[in-house]
Amino acid sequence: MAPKTPSESMKLNSSLLESLVDEHYANLYRFALSLARNEAEAADLTQQTYFQLATRGGQIRDMKKAKSWLFTTLRRDFLRLRRQTGRFLSIDDESAPEPAAAEAVEEDTLRAADATLVMEALMEVREVFRESLALFYLEDMSYREIAGILDVPIGTVMSRISRGKQELRGRLSDTMSGDCRPGNVVSLSRSAAG
Amino acid sequence: MNRDEARFLLSGVSADRLDGLDRSDPQIRDALEFVANDPELRSWFEASSRFDGTISDRLAEVEPPPGLRDSIVAGMRASHSPPGRGRRMFLAAVAAVLTAGVILTAFLNRGGLDSTEGNGPTFVEFEADMLEAITGLDALDHRSADPKDILSWLRRQGIEGTPEFVSAETANVDGERNFVGCKILDWEGYRVSLICLRRGGNRKGMPDLHFLTIPAEAIQGLAPDELIAHLPGRDASFRQWSTAIWRSDDLVHLVVAEGNHPDPRSLVPFG
Numbered sequence: 001m002a003p004k005t006p007s008e009s010m011k012l013n014s015s016l017l018e019s020l021v022d023e024h025y026a027n028l029y030r031f032a033l034s035l036a037r038n039e040a041e042a043a044d045l046t047q048q049t050y051f052q053l054a055t056r057g058g059q060i061r062d063m064k065k066a067k068s069w070l071f072t073t074l075r076r077d078f079l080r081l082r083r084q085t086g087r088f089l090s091i092d093d094e095s096a097p098e099p100a101a102a103e104a105v106e107e108d109t110l111r112a113a114d115a116t117l118v119m120e121a122l123m124e125v126r127e128v129f130r131e132s133l134a135l136f137y138l139e140d141m142s143y144r145e146i147a148g149i150l151d152v153p154i155g156t157v158m159s160r161i162s163r164g165k166q167e168l169r170g171r172l173s174d175t176m177s178g179d180c181r182p183g184n185v186v187s188l189s190r191s192a193a194g
Numbered sequence: 195m196n197r198d199e200a201r202f203l204l205s206g207v208s209a210d211r212l213d214g215l216d217r218s219d220p221q222i223r224d225a226l227e228f229v230a231n232d233p234e235l236r237s238w239f240e241a242s243s244r245f246d247g248t249i250s251d252r253l254a255e256v257e258p259p260p261g262l263r264d265s266i267v268a269g270m271r272a273s274h275s276p277p278g279r280g281r282r283m284f285l286a287a288v289a290a291v292l293t294a295g296v297i298l299t300a301f302l303n304r305g306g307l308d309s310t311e312g313n314g315p316t317f318v319e320f321e322a323d324m325l326e327a328i329t330g331l332d333a334l335d336h337r338s339a340d341p342k343d344i345l346s347w348l349r350r351q352g353i354e355g356t357p358e359f360v361s362a363e364t365a366n367v368d369g370e371r372n373f374v375g376c377k378i379l380d381w382e383g384y385r386v387s388l389i390c391l392r393r394g395g396n397r398k399g400m401p402d403l404h405f406l407t408i409p410a411e412a413i414q415g416l417a418p419d420e421l422i423a424h425l426p427g428r429d430a431s432f433r434q435w436s437t438a439i440w441r442s443d444d445l446v447h448l449v450v451a452e453g454n455h456p457d458p459r460s461l462v463p464f465g
């Protein structure tokens with residue numbers, strides 16, 4: 001194969017970048033929304049992540065790792081943004097008091113929930129569990145992939161998902177009041193932004 | 195293995211989407227085998243998988259804002275540039291040149307912009323972020339005027355490798371200062387220890403000397419024993435800062451001092 005001219009190479013890269021946008025931008029946005037709990041901030045984070053891909057993406061030698069790179073970068077930017085706004089990470093977030101125990105949501109009730117309601121319940125889960133849950137639910141990521149992105153041991157991811165799910169069930173139960181029963185679905189018009 | 199252990203191991207695993215990475219894990223394999231032979235656990239696993247499926251389906255219905263995709267693509271086209279020239283690095287370099295006028299070492303030509311092999315942030319980014327954190331500092335995690343107490347507190351928080359050069363001597367290297375306390379910052383997933391001092395008659399009583407330490411693995415492009423020092427630059431509030439950053443064994447140290455210090459590292463007592 002003949003070597004590519006710079007313009008051909010750039011064209012190829014642009015095409016690859018676009019395919020990475022199409023493949024991941026929606027879930028990156030949802031991940032950002034679960035972290036930031038704000039639509040505008042989530043959109044900014046997503047855009048900024050792809051900006052970095054365009055400027056620093058040449059560092060990714062194995063394109064199979066592009067997805068992990070994108071999610072890792074977005075999370076880092078989120079943490080950086082929080083630092084810049086003066087909200088430093090709480091070191092002991094995991095040991096923060098647990099919310100009051102709620103009865104887990106029933107399966108039939110859950111099926112009646114819409115996307116906004118589920119996202120809102122997820123956004124209420126404590127952040128330390130939320131980020132693992134979001135990666136698990138949005139991207140079907142394995143324990144190992146999530147551990148790589150969050151830079152924690154696999155056992156920690158297992159624990160966070162396990163505890164996070166319990167909390168999510170409780171939050172869903174809280175959120176879905178008695179009005180939300182099969183056959184009596186409440187239509188929510190609220191924005192997903194918290 | 196008992197039921198609780200199996201439940202724990204399978205809490206992040208769904209029957210209909212078990213991927214190769216987790217399936218190859220011997221513990222997960224054992225837990226799945228346990229499920230297959232235990233009707234009660236199987237029923238739990240099926241219900242749990244249905245719950246997961248419903249949550250995933252609902253979250254996938256959350257739509258990004260209209261136009262986000264096009265906006266991302268347009269932004270990428272506009273910003274597409276050769277690797278290693280990230281915006282923050284560019285801005286950090288421009289800001290340093292505009293405000294300080296001079297950069298003491300020629301690191302941008304040598305190690306700075308060429309040091310972005312791999313996927314990690316560089317000392318330029320670390321320095322820029324830490325300066326920003328310091329100038330926006332609102333509270334310390336632990337207040338103490340005793341350097342021993344500060345180091346001991348940091349160790350109790352699990353900070354690996356605290357700056358041993360911090361001692362009572364440190365406060366007297368450049369006029370008389372007092373230790374104020376410390377804080378633990380989170381940067382790129384790494385914990386950074388920040389120790390603050392201030393001069394007795396310092397303006398507004400704000401700390402004017404800061405020592406930051408982070409594991410060296412967090413930062414790319416800084417060779418062992420390499421020292422990078424910057425002449426003073428001004429932050430957004432027009433406070434003047436001088437910095438020095440160097441790597442020693444497994445740690446990277448950053449000194450940030452208010453004012454014009456041609457050699458900020460000299461504020462650290464050695465040997």
